[in-house]
Amino acid sequence: METTPGAGTPEPKRTVDVASLKALAHPLRVQILDTISRLGPQTSGTLAEILGESTGATSYHLRQLARHDFLREVEGRGSGRERWWDRPKGSLQIVTRELADNPATSEAAHLVSREFEHHRAAALADFMEHGWLEEPSEWSDSAMVSTSNVRLTAAQLAEVSAKLEAYAAELLAPYRGQGAAEGVRPVQIHINAFPLAVGRPAAAAPRTSSEEKP
Template structure:
């Protein structure tokens, strides 16, 4: 098993777009999240082709595309299409949302939850599809290139914070390096999942909840 390069000591500065209240509310619709995800997976699409992919009418996808455009989630592809049939692509850059302030704010909490649920549902469906059919439909080089890896660690909150920051920073660095190479022959959509989260422990969490309740009484 080959080992990757060491991650940077200090996280690089994120270039992600922080979503404000208005943008979060605009994105918080299942079809709009699915449109963004489809544009990432399949590349530029028209309202009609998106409708076929999502099982929606072209009128519905056209409406949601216009709403997404108002908040710069998508943009039209220059030099492609015409006044009757516009081609759309996802605006470049990552999206950043779901911090503690947004979860504590009644105006944004439910929007963040909905967006996360939709992205997670899509991500889970992709993985399940890969596990069920990847060996049957993919060339051997693609099956061999993929990797599913899980590490279970015992960390405290500070360790988890450092681990997640460094992991995300290294991931962003690799993404930028790959993007700089431009379009290459043989490319296809690939998803990379990096998850780091505390595993809930009924015993530990129950004790914490009881302690917090006693302190507040």
């Protein structure tokens, strides 16, 4: 599973190690990382307001994420009492097959993967429920929710996935780093490519709580 804050030029790809994965494996930490990925730099106060948490909780988890290089302090912005945090440039390979199969990290890998997918599904569900009819027409008419079905071999799927990833990076590069500007809003783009569940029931939607321990 990969998540990318983005930049205008090719950026390094970091594969998360065992210690970092275990540090990330807390629902609120995943939520903080996902929120900053979506909305850009935040403080403990702005995150507390967005997520409905206390500033003490968000401040603590921000520091833990920074210890493992998931976040960095924004230089020259804020003060000692109001520190701004952002994602480092580049993409994160958060969950690999090796980490998922390792008994020492499998629980953490599944929690992190489940939390990210829950947030992504919730964002899409919210748009499907409200976006088409309630957003201004210039935004709803510009959106696209599309599904394509095709039969592929594993090698062909790998080729399609790689080309989609490369094309998305090239297409979005000119818009990275726009920050807060008039007319600019957070936009989330999903490109999914995966084999369908044939012969087995689909998994139920996960339900987790920020009280869950890593």
